[in-house]
Amino acid sequence: EVQLVESGGGLVKPGGSLRLSCAASGITFGSNNMNWVRQAPGKGLEWVSSISSSSSYIFYADSVKGRFTISRVNAKNSLFLQMNSLRAEDTAVYYCVRDGSGSHYNRYWYFDLWGRGTLVTVSS
Amino acid sequence: QSALTQPPSASGTPGQTVTISCSGSTSNIESNTVNWYQQLPGTAPPLLIYTNDQRPSGVPERFSGSKSGASASLAISGLQSEDEADYYCSAWDDSLSGYVFGSGTKVTVL
Numbered sequence: 360e361v362q363l364v365e366s367g368g369g370l371v372k373p374g375g376s377l378r379l380s381c382a383a384s385g386i387t388f389g390s391n392n393m394n395w396v397r398q399a400p401g402k403g404l405e406w407v408s409s410i411s412s413s414s415s416y417i418f419y420a421d422s423v424k425g426r427f428t429i430s431r432v433n434a435k436n437s438l439f440l441q442m443n444s445l446r447a448e449d450t451a452v453y454y455c456v457r458d459g460s461g462s463h464y465n466r467y468w469y470f471d472l473w474g475r476g477t478l479v480t481v482s483s
Numbered sequence: 484q485s486a487l488t489q490p491p492s493a494s495g496t497p498g499q500t501v502t503i504s505c506s507g508s509t510s511n512i513e514s515n516t517v518n519w520y521q522q523l524p525g526t527a528p529p530l531l532i533y534t535n536d537q538r539p540s541g542v543p544e545r546f547s548g549s550k551s552g553a554s555a556s557l558a559i560s561g562l563q564s565e566d567e568a569d570y571y572c573s574a575w576d577d578s579l580s581g582y583v584f585g586s587g588t589k590v591t592v593l
Contacts, residue, residue: 394582403485404520404528404571406582420581454527460534466515466575468582471539473527 361385363455368477375445381438381455389433392458395440397451445481452476487572487585494591495562503588505555505572513553515575522569564592
């Protein structure tokens, strides 16, 4: 079955850290560019970070730059998001998302496969 | 404040056509491709339209996308009750070196 399954969410205090994981199955993970997108409760979608298939290109939203680190292990069909110095405004459902274009150029990417998401709550 | 502007809501009766606008700038929509996502309550948002006007397999033909200059539109023709959802546009932004989403449009079927 083609799916992305996130894990690692939970309750953390402000300033704390959390590491999200995404396990891919049914896809050629090593050929896919991957992303993290989040959605705060009752709010819209916000792109967080992207990583190309070979990890050559990595991008972050300004809101998380310097605090979050995206990585992947293609041999294990896994995507990660290390989140440090967490703030209340980082509270959201975090989705693992695949780029469906396969393009080397971000401008052509689109998000065609989404996980069910994992909830991160930052609160004291 | 989102880089892409969408109306907060849109509505129509069954069978009508509803159009959702997405206004951007030269650094995002005008220079790059636009994608649309449909989100039902409590679920992840599947891809609805990609590369401005392409439908993934399984998406009904009554959903169509277009782009002109720095604006894009999503049209839902033959509106059905199951189309009640939030709709988001998205594009790469060259100035931000990142993806931007619109603030979302809630479609209500009257």
